[in-house]
Amino acid sequence: MRSSSSGRRWMFHGALIAAGAALIAVSVAGATTVASPQAEARPAPSETANPSAVVDPLAKDITRLQAEVRRTPGNKVAWASLALSYVQQAKVTVNPSYYPKAEEAVDRSLAIDSTDNASGLAALAALRSAQHDFKAARSAAMRGLRIAPYNATLYGALNDAATQLGDYREARRAAVKLNELSPGVPAFTRVSYSYELSGDIASARTALEQALSIADSPADQAFVRYYLGELEFSQGRPVDALDHYEAGLKIDPGYYALLQGKARAEAALGRVDDALRNYRAVVAAAPQPEYVIEFADYLQSLGRTAEAAEQRAVFAALNELFESNGVALDTDPTLFYADRGQADKALKYGAAGIKIRPFVEMADAYAWALHAAGRDVEASAWSEKALALGTRNALFHFHAGMIDASLGDEAGARSHLTRALSINPHFNPVHAPAARAALAAL
């Protein structure tokens, strides 16, 4: 009897502690959504025209980190985290004013400690990637990994830089390592892209769906929806793509990339009014060169020549702004001027771009520039490089087909053009009809 009574009390005693611990856990779990750690490739919801949009955890992070570096200005990790957050905020809100701030924050972090500062190097790598200086990004990531060989953020940065530098094996290794160290949205999206580049669309889709299933923050969900939409559209499924874009926009109405994807899918589906309205909203809110060109092509395909010319003037102005500061855009102006038949300009941008970014997209753009200049033999070689990974990209195949046609290789031309249209019959509002016409003329 005694022992049972004593046991009961000890049980009570233990239960008290257990209950306390459980309640801590429950209350804490109920109040939080655990974000993916170190997701520098992951944008968060943006500042939007709609003030009632989702609460922005990134903005909260920034406020917290700003307070932290004010309190402890000698804190290299806080400065580095702030820089990373600024880079991310710049991407998400399409707000370039955060880049100089990021640069300064990185400088502060590395000034405090330039030798043993993995966080500072991770921030530097992310910033340099965002600025398209992929060699600097890769070297920063590698330096960081020598200090901190198990830092997931650094593997993410290395993957980004190596991909753009055309070192796909290193990129794949970094993605695998990232996935081992920190399986989550940043890892799965990068693994997916790696699959997509190699033409394994099913695996790319699986990886993204996996990412979607574990994406618990609205920001992560919108981000993954965008890439799922892009993947589906690129494989000729605008209806599925539209579903993803709309699902993403429901989560974050201020995510301009989703709106641009939606406009493109609507255009492919013949919903002209919706497409025009959404394209206009996108280029007004976020006039990125890429969006502006795409809108111009769509206006052109609708026979709205004057409006198309307006958008092209905007693109030219954007491009000139970069150029006047010694920075050349790569794929966009290369393709833009090649499409316009301005071969000299296209070659200038293409040759410069292929040096900075020997990536499949750049190889394809350079091939198209060489084709515009009538140098089809060289163009063919670059086009082969663009397709060497087995990427299922309709535009790459369209370019390859047109180059083959110029070289008199009718079989090659027919094969590539057919393939382009089978991968995605809506790959471009101007070029898809051109591909059909060329195929008919062969």
Next chain:
Amino acid sequence: MSAVRRCATATVLGIAVLGGVLIGATPASAHPLGNATVNHYHGLHLYPDRVVDKAVVDAAEIPTLQRKSRIDGGGDGVVDAADSTAYAASQCEGMAASTELVVDGARAQFAVISAAYAERPGAIRLVSGRLTCELEAKVDLTDNADVAFASRWDGAGIGWHEITAQATGLTLQGSPFPATSISNELTNYPNDLLSAPLDVREGRLATEPGSGSSTYAAAAALPLAGPIAPLLQKVTNVFDEQVGAENLTVWVALLAMFLAVVLGAGHALLPGHGKTIMAAYLVGRRGRMRDVVAVGATVTLTHTASVLVLGVVLSLGSTLAPTSATQTLAVVSGLIVTVVGLGLVVNAVRRRSANALAMESAARELALVSAGGDVPVAPHAHGYSHGHSHGFGQSHDHGPSHQHGHDHPHKDDSAMRRSWLVGLGVAGGLVPSPSALLVLLAAVALGRGAFGVLLVLAYGVGMAATLTTAGLLFVRLRDRLVSSRIGARASQLGTLTALLPFVTASLVLVVGLVLTLRALGGGL
């Protein structure tokens, strides 16, 4: 363009470059947010009979180019005076129609007083455009009024959004808008590294007839109560600087540990509930030194554990609002105290009826031991005469443990006592103090997680030290009380000590209920 998915970084090349371009290239006229921005300013001036809004829209080079066909009404490629006038008029009409002014729930309509549009040279051969609209709305602010304002015009893109408010013949209460423009009406944008671009698009204020001043509701620091608070704040600042310092030497580490102990001790001195409960309990139950230590140790361990759990979760997910977690913990803490109080009441009632007599003799015994002076602090105050079975229960071995001197029923009681003590300790330590949490998170952010844990432990030790000291003081005080009067008023004291457990148990119960209700009400 093709739908090729690019890596996240590649898609933002444009922005990155654009940002660099803007800041570097045209320092005099640059828009800090880039030359793809549309920036907005509303300068509100409130009078008793009207609200005047001087609104400015400063469009950078790219949006100005995008709007060229709309601005250039003649379509001749040149924006002349007639084009500017017509464009300004139509834009200001649109702004007047969309800008929201609500006075006491009723929408007031703005009318355009004047409109102007001018272009000035920007980067390369581009221009930027500045639209200025003077709007006026007739309202009645002669009595106290509630005024809401929202800018809704042309705000889809990125840009600076600023609103100011001043008054003549009125007082503005709780205005979310400052009186003067920090960008000098979009002519000189500040661009501090540690500040986000301004994004104020709406707000609400109250007006009163009178002097014409404004109380700008700037964010205030969290107030701390009591005279100890400012001192603690200073210690906290020193502490933060030390932990944040770059090179963590042994001395700095020791100093940080010491400061953590001081902070913890100080925290326990701030208004709270732990001391009250513990003191009441110890007085009522005639606690021993080891009881005091038990409570102190439990507080330290629970506090450290709860800070660690919360800290880990916080560093995993930044979206957690710590206040909601601490509020829940406060409710839990209150409930535990209530349960413990309830148990104590039940116990006291039961024991009192069963052991009233035994208690009296125990009190006498206690006093004698104390008066004999051989045990300076606290005799074993088991409180109930189960008898000392030294030499009786020979089957026990007489080890160093105090408990071995007693028979089993007493042991049972000890276990019981321990569980209450642990309950109180858990309740006292369950709500993590924000400063301890801050210490941990700061250390984690610095990549010194282990050191952070150590600091939190030190903080708990500090807390426990204060609580224990307070407890010991109570015990001593009570012993003095008992020994000085016991000879004369033994029987009276017996009654008193017999009543005390019941009174204090009720007190604990009441405190528990109050704590729970307060936590539920949000007043942590």
